[in-house]
Amino acid sequence: MANTVSTSPEHSGEGETRRDFLLIATSTVGVIGTALAVWPFIDSMNPAADTLALATTGVDISAIEDGQRITVVWRGKPVFIDHRTAAVIEAAESVPMEDLPDPEPDSARAEKPEWLVVVGVCTHLGCIPLGQKPSDPRGEFGGWFCPCHGSHYDTSGRIRKGPAPANLPVPPYEFVDDSTISIG
Amino acid sequence: MEAKTWKNPVIAWIDDRLPVFSMMQAELVDYPTPKNLNYWWNFGSLAGIVLVIMIATGIMLAMQYTAHVDYAFESVERIMRDVNYGWLLRYLHTNGGSMFFIVVYIHFFRGMYYGSYRAPRELLWIIGVFILLAMMATSFMGYVLPWGQMSFWGATVITNLFSAIPLVGEAIVTWLWGGFSVDNPTLNRFFALHYLLPFIIFALVFVHLWALHVKKSNNPLGIDVKGPQDTLPFTPYYTIKDTFGLGVFMIVYLAFVFFAPDFFGEPDNYIKANPMQTPPHIVPEWYFLPYYAILRAITFDIWFVSAKLIGVILMFASILILLFLPWLDRSPVRSAKFRPIYKQLFWVFFADCIILGVVGGNAPEGAWVPIGQAATFYYFAHFLIIIPLLGKFEKTRTPPTSISAAVTHGGIGTKVKEAAE
Numbered sequence: 001m002a003n004t005v006s007t008s009p010e011h012s013g014e015g016e017t018r019r020d021f022l023l024i025a026t027s028t029v030g031v032i033g034t035a036l037a038v039w040p041f042i043d044s045m046n047p048a049a050d051t052l053a054l055a056t057t058g059v060d061i062s063a064i065e066d067g068q069r070i071t072v073v074w075r076g077k078p079v080f081i082d083h084r085t086a087a088v089i090e091a092a093e094s095v096p097m098e099d100l101p102d103p104e105p106d107s108a109r110a111e112k113p114e115w116l117v118v119v120g121v122c123t124h125l126g127c128i129p130l131g132q133k134p135s136d137p138r139g140e141f142g143g144w145f146c147p148c149h150g151s152h153y154d155t156s157g158r159i160r161k162g163p164a165p166a167n168l169p170v171p172p173y174e175f176v177d178d179s180t181i182s183i184g
Numbered sequence: 185m186e187a188k189t190w191k192n193p194v195i196a197w198i199d200d201r202l203p204v205f206s207m208m209q210a211e212l213v214d215y216p217t218p219k220n221l222n223y224w225w226n227f228g229s230l231a232g233i234v235l236v237i238m239i240a241t242g243i244m245l246a247m248q249y250t251a252h253v254d255y256a257f258e259s260v261e262r263i264m265r266d267v268n269y270g271w272l273l274r275y276l277h278t279n280g281g282s283m284f285f286i287v288v289y290i291h292f293f294r295g296m297y298y299g300s301y302r303a304p305r306e307l308l309w310i311i312g313v314f315i316l317l318a319m320m321a322t323s324f325m326g327y328v329l330p331w332g333q334m335s336f337w338g339a340t341v342i343t344n345l346f347s348a349i350p351l352v353g354e355a356i357v358t359w360l361w362g363g364f365s366v367d368n369p370t371l372n373r374f375f376a377l378h379y380l381l382p383f384i385i386f387a388l389v390f391v392h393l394w395a396l397h398v399k400k401s402n403n404p405l406g407i408d409v410k411g412p413q414d415t416l417p418f419t420p421y422y423t424i425k426d427t428f429g430l431g432v433f434m435i436v437y438l439a440f441v442f443f444a445p446d447f448f449g450e451p452d453n454y455i456k457a458n459p460m461q462t463p464p465h466i467v468p469e470w471y472f473l474p475y476y477a478i479l480r481a482i483t484f485d486i487w488f489v490s491a492k493l494i495g496v497i498l499m500f501a502s503i504l505i506l507l508f509l510p511w512l513d514r515s516p517v518r519s520a521k522f523r524p525i526y527k528q529l530f531w532v533f534f535a536d537c538i539i540l541g542v543v544g545g546n547a548p549e550g551a552w553v554p555i556g557q558a559a560t561f562y563y564f565a566h567f568l569i570i571i572p573l574l575g576k577f578e579k580t581r582t583p584p585t586s587i588s589a590a591v592t593h594g595g596i597g598t599k600v601k602e603a604a605e
Binding site: 040041043044045046048049050051 | 240241244247248262265266267268269270272273
């Protein structure tokens with residue numbers, strides 16, 4: 001039996017042995033070590049520092065007329081800025097919560113009521129809703145209308161009708177001064 | 185080998201239709217391996233692992249790299265500064281290249297010392313030489329990608345080697361460049377080929393292993409396996425030995441990556457390529473230095489053949505000559521253990537390769553020129569004169585009759601007769 005493997009002297013044939021312990025301990029260290037080594041490979045595909053540095057966009061809003069909407073690019077996505085009129089604000093604020101699929105008061109979505117800032121990407125499957133140009137259809141609620149699958153958003157960017165599950169998200173932003181906002 | 189029956193019904197179902205599990209069991213677990221392999225036999229599996237590391241890091245780097253003369257250098261700097269762990273991936277890749285050559289060169293020298301290239305493993309050896317050639321092409325093109333000064337001028341010098349070919353040389357060089365100098369088309373094709381070749385190497389490695397598993401491993405005694413008493417199953421004996429060796433190797437490799445990442449590099453390659461200015465001293469990466477020395481050794485025309493062409497021919501011949509080694513060596517025994525003269529001349533040859541490397545790293549002037557010429561002459565003399573003559577005249581010692589006889593009867597070769605009786 002020269003070609004067979006002899007077992008270690010302390011192997012009793014039953015139960016756990018020192019060899020089992022060593023095998024499990026070594027394998028565990030090996031698996032954890034490999035998992036740790038894999039992380040840099042995965043993380044290298046996350047946004048790099050220069051990509052993150054472009055993640056803040058400054059916008060001059062002094063030239064936007066009452067009732068005018070503009071689109072700016074933030075992180076490669078369109079952001080809708082709506083300079084809302086008093087009547088539009090009134091309409092957005094007076095909507096009863098029970099009418100909303102994704103209930104959220106207008107005051108929670110606009111830091112200053114006359115400025116609405118939302119990410120212009122439909123929460124259904126990522127198309128850009130229409131409504132930025134005066135000639136665009138704005139849907140049944142006067143906000144935005146997504147042409148892909150017919151989602152209607154209201155003047156606060158909230159979903160009111162159609163397949164989209166949630167309101168247009170409000171990006172993090174702040175008013176640097178009265179005429180400039182910084183998104184991101 | 186009897187077919188194994190699998191307990192797990194899913195594995196049994198698959199194995200019945202595609203015997204992948206049976207194959208793995210036979211080739212990676214039961215595979216009979218000579219029981220006397222020493223640590224020099226670790227370098228084959230190490231080379232395979234380095235190849236996998238190179239492909240893995242390379243794919244991640246390719247996701248961040250831009251193959252364009254206007255952006256290549258900057259994209260590499262972006263990898264170093266901005267990409268998450270980009271510095272780590274790049275240093276693993278650049279140092280991995282050097283490690284790959286260290287491991288493969290040791291693998292080659294081991295084969296030469298123990299006669300692993302001898303029959304019946306000639307084809308295994310030849311495939312190995314092709315792997316080395318593919319590695320050289322891959323590393324050369326990879327070195328061009330960062331588009332630094334050494335990248336550019338290295339690419340210029342090496343592609344110009346082909347201009348030494350009579351009549352069509354210039355046309356070939358223009359074809360290689362895709363223009364009239366190393367430029368954007370060159371960089372683009374080098375990137376495409378640098379991505380392709382590792383997979384060709386991978387396929388060659390597969391064929392190399394296939395050939396290995398047909399004729400099985402050589403061993404330090406250089407004698408054939410006589411029966412199961414001479415072997416151990418690959419798993420666990422050699423999987424654990426290879427794993428231990430891998431741990432030691434990784435300590436060395438990562439020590440460079442973390443503490444001396446530019447040790448093998450050239451500072452000039454952190455200067456962006458400038459086609460209008462050649463750096464004062466062009467050197468290839470260290471693993472090409474011996475060939476570079478051979479290339480420059482010939483400083484004189486021979487009849488109508490130019491020195492340039494002879495240098496290029498000798499440089500390629502220095503590797504291609506390895507293909508003929510199995511037939512140049514006619515010694516009755518394989519391993520240097522039983523070849524008292526070859527055993528010493530092997531180390532002289534090794535030293536000669538190191539000397540060629542040193543010569544290749546120095547500017548071709550003064551004493552370096554004759555030293556390089558002498559070392560080049562010796563390099564070829566080793567293959568074409570020394571090895572054939574040793575095969576004929578060397579008085580070899582008698583190897584033991586079997587691997588287990590060498591172990592069980594104390595003293596290699598001494599009590600063989602007794603054992604045989």
